[in-house]
Amino acid sequence: MRPYDERLDHFLSRAARVFADKGYHSTTMRDLAAATGMSLAGMYYYVQGKEELLYRIQERCFTQVLAGAEQVLAGLRGGDVDPIERLQAFIRHHVGFFAAHMAEMKVLSHEANSLAGERQRKVSAIKRRYVDLLERLLRDVAPDDPAVERSAAAYVLFGMMNWIYNWYDPAGEIDPERLAGLIARIFTGGFAEARSTVHGG
C-alpha cells in the first residue's frame, strides 16, 4: 500500500472519530486539522472537501460491512444450512462489526442524510444491496409472510442493531458477542412468534 493511501486511511479513521463525537455538521475543518495533526489547507490535498470526506468514510465502511456479510453467508451457502442460522450469522456479523468500528458505524447510521446528490445516491445504492440481503434471509425464514411485513421486520431489526451507537459501550459489562446473541435471540424468537401469531397456530 502506497504511503499516500496509508495516510489517507489514517486521516479517514481520525476524522470518523471526530464526526462520531461531535456530529458531522458541528465538526469544523479546523477541528479535523487539530485532531489529525495536519494543517487546515493540507487536508485538501487528500480530500476535495468536507462532504467528500464524509462520503469516503461512509462508502469505505459500508462496503466493508456488505462484503463481510456476504463472505460470512458464503460460508453458509446452500439449502443444507438452517435459514434461521444464516439470519443469526448476519446479525452476529453486523453487531460485531458495529462494535469493532463504532465511530464509522455511528457516522454511517447518524449521518445517513448528510450527503446530497451523487454521493447520496452512491451510498444509498450500497445500502439497498445490504437491505436486500437481509430481506432475502427473512424470506427464507418466513416464506409465507407478505413482502410489506417482511420489509418492515427488516427495518425493525436494523433499528435494534443500529441504535446501539446511542447507548452501547463495547468495553462495558456486555461484550459484543453477548450483545449480538441477545439481539439475535430477541429478533429470531420474536420474529417466529410474530409469524405464528399472525398466520395461524
Place this chain on the structure above:
Amino acid sequence: MRPYDERLDHFLSRAARVFADKGYHSTTMRDLAAATGMSLAGMYYYVQGKEELLYRIQERCFTQVLAGAEQVLAGLRGGDVDPIERLQAFIRHHVGFFAAHMAEMKVLSHEANSLAGERQRKVSAIKRRYVDLLERLLRDVAPDDPAVERSAAAYVLFGMMNWIYNWYDPAGEIDPERLAGLIARIFTGGFAEARSTVHGG
C-alpha cells in the same frame, strides 16, 4: 390559552417539521423565518435563540410521551394485569405517539445530543424517567434477569421503536397500529424466548 401561547405553540410545531426535514444544524434561522412566515428578528420575541428553540421542542414532546405512557399504564395498574400486557401497552403507546408526532419525535431521537449544558441535562432527566419506566415493566416480565441484560433489552426495544423515523411512513401500507403490533409481538415474543434460552428451560 393566551394568543401568545398559541402562536408559540404553532411556531414550535412548524420549526419541528423543518428540523425534522433538514436536520437541526443544517436549518438556519432564516429557513425557520420563511417556514413560519415570521421575520428573522421576530422569532427572537418568542425564543431566546436557536438552541432554546430545539430545547422547547424536545422538552414539550418528551413530557407528552412520558405523561401519556404513565396515564396508559395507570389504567392497567395492579397485580391483576398481565405484565406482558402492560409492556405491550407501553409499546403500543410509544409507537402510536411516534407515528402521530413524527416530526417532533424525529427531532427528539435524532438530535438527542445537539443540546448542551443545562438544557441537555433537563432533557436527559426526562429521558431517564422514561427509560426507568420501561425497565420496571421489563423487571415485572422477567424478574430473574440480571439488571444489565434487562437494561440492554430496554435499549434494544427503544432501537426498534425510535429507528422508525428513518423508514416508516404512517400514511403507507402499514398503519401505525399494525406496526405497533408487529414490534410488540417481535419484542415480547423474542424477549421471552431469550430468557428461556439463557436462563434454562
Place this chain on the structure above:
DNA sequence: GCATAGTTCGAACGATCGTTCGAAATTGTA
C-alpha cells in the same frame, strides 16, 4: 385621542465557516 404595553421587523454586526492559492518544504531520481 392619548399613553402604555405588547408585538413585529429592516438592517446591520461580529464571528466563524469551508475553501483557495501560491509559496515553501520534502521526497524521489539521476
Place this chain on the structure above:
DNA sequence: TACAATTTCGAACGATCGTTCGAACTATGC
C-alpha cells in the same frame, strides 16, 4: 548536487451564520 514531482501550509477571501438593536406598528384601557 541538480532537477522534478510530491506533499505541506500560512494567510487570506467571500459567504453565511446566529444574534442584536432601535424604530415602527398594533392592540388595549381610559
